[in-house]
Every structure is written in structure tokens, then in C-alpha cells.
Amino acid sequence: MLRDRSELESNLTNAIERIKYKRKNVEEVNKTLSEYDIPSGFFNEIIKKESLLGEIDTAVLCLISIAVFKIYGSDEVRAENYFTEGEISEARKYTGKEKDDVNLPISINSVLQIDHENFVTTIKISEPVKWYHNKIIVYDFETQRSAKYKKGRDGVVPVPDVNLQSVKDIAEHMLNETYLPDMITLNVYSEDFDPITYNPKSKVLTIKEGAIVS
Structure with missing residues (x-):
């Protein structure tokens, strides 16, 4: 992004507040978004809860900006x-169908830099779960929870030693909406190149292709 995402979110919030009272305006925005x-x-959900602007993908934010600007x-x-021309072009290719x-590469928004090597952000747990299932996140037994060994078709392999009762307790709290936000640390590294890029203006951190995430 060319400018801070939060600035656009704030301006969109103000714009939506001005246009949302006319049904035709809302219909036009929905019509534009339906093309993707x-x-x-x-869009009606965003009208009800404008804080959702801070949670959506950058591509969707771009499309909302385009749709609202028309009105x-x-x-x-x-x-x-x-947004850069490339970002707008990619956004126009967006489809709301589940993927x-x-x-990699993966870009993460609203990231704050603590020091040269440490960054912090908030993210839906579903995102790192997707990364794990797509083998972007690997389990490093040297730095994470110790392994136990399981016999399978490929012989004896190490697997994470998981406390199943803790997993059940966490799942129950999530279902009851009583689970408090948790901190997850991800290590991103490479022996051959700098594995990330960070734009302090847009607060976007990108994990490069070929980086190891654990």
C-alpha cells in the first residue's frame, strides 16, 4: 500500500456513514462487489459493524474503496x-469464493515493528491454521514442544506431543466465546536470504517465497 491502511479505513468509515442512509447507494456498492x-x-455487515474494515483482506478493502468511491x-x-497499480490489478482478480x-509469499497487514527482528500483529487463528495445512508452517522439534514418536506407513516419525485435554478445553472456550486472545510466536528464517520485507509506512510485513516458518 502507498499509505497507511488505517487512514483508508478511517476515511471509508466516514464515507460509509454519509452514504448508507440511501438504499440506492447501498445497492450500488453491493452491485459492484457482487462482480467479484x-x-x-x-457490505451491509460492514455498515452494521464498521470495525470489520480492519479485519478484511487487503484486496477486499481495495474493492470496497473502489465501490464506495463510485458513490x-x-x-x-x-x-x-x-494502492499500487499492481495491487489494484490483483484486487480486481479477486473472487469471494473460498480458497x-x-x-508464499504472504503479506500480513497492521504489523508493528518492535525491534530489528521482532514484529507483532493481530490475526484470525484460521489464517495460521491454513498456513499449517498448506505446509507453510513446519514443526521444529528443536525449538518447540518435544516430540513423541508414532509408527506409520513411513516408519517411525516424530509428532508433536499434544495435551489433548488442553486442546478440548480451548475448543470449548472458543465455542462459548470465552477464550481470551492468545500469543503465538512464529519464527521466520532462511540461511540464503532475508526471509521478510517490512514497510513501516503501510505496516505490511511480507514473508517471502522460500522462507521457513515454524
Whole structure:
């Protein structure tokens, strides 16, 4: 992004507040978003809870900016003022249909840099779960929980030693919406190149292709 994402989110919030009271405006925004297979009720959910702007993919944020600009017409929400030509082009290829395949590089928004090697952000747990299932995250038994060994078709292999009762307790809390936010540490490294890039202006951190994540 060319500018801080939070600036666009704030300007979109103001713009949505101004246009949401006319049904025709909402219908036009939904019509534009539907071209990218985004459900028509999605924009209505944002109207009800504008904080969702901080949780959606960058591509979807770009498309919302394009759709709202058609109605609002202010440079404050013009996509070209916040996104590169490449980002806008990629956003226009977006489809709201669910995709389970995830590959590096991966860009993470709203990342704060603590020091040269440490960064922090908030992210839905479903995202690292997707990364794990797509073998982007690997388990490093030297630095993480000790292994136990299981016999399978490939012989005896190490697997994480998981406390199943703790897993059940966490799952129950999540279902009851009583689970408190947790901290997960991911290590990103490579012996051959700098595995990440970070843009302090847009606060976007990108994990490069070929990096090891554990």
C-alpha cells in the first residue's frame, strides 16, 4: 500500500456513514462487489459493524474503496491514492469464493515493528491454521514442544506431543466465546536470504517465497 491502511479505513468509515442512509447507494456498492463474487449482504455487515474494515483482506478493502468511491466521489477513498497499480490489478482478480490453497509469499497487514527482528500483529487463528495445512508452517522439534514418536506407513516419525485435554478445553472456550486472545510466536528464517520485507509506512510485513516458518 502507498499509505497507511488505517487512514483508508478511517476515511471509508466516514464515507460509509454519509452514504448508507440511501438504499440506492447501498445497492450500488453491493452491485459492484457482487462482480467479484462478494455476497450482497457483506457490505451491509460492514455498515452494521464498521470495525470489520480492519479485519478484511487487503484486496477486499481495495474493492470496497473502489465501490464506495463510485458513490462518494472523494479522493479520500480513491483506491489509486492508497494502492499500487499492481495491487489494484490483483484486487480486481479477486473472487469471494473460498480458497483453501495458500502459498508464499504472504503479506500480513497492521504489523508493528518492535525491534530489528521482532514484529507483532493481530490475526484470525484460521489464517495460521491454513498456513499449517498448506505446509507453510513446519514443526521444529528443536525449538518447540518435544516430540513423541508414532509408527506409520513411513516408519517411525516424530509428532508433536499434544495435551489433548488442553486442546478440548480451548475448543470449548472458543465455542462459548470465552477464550481470551492468545500469543503465538512464529519464527521466520532462511540461511540464503532475508526471509521478510517490512514497510513501516503501510505496516505490511511480507514473508517471502522460500522462507521457513515454524
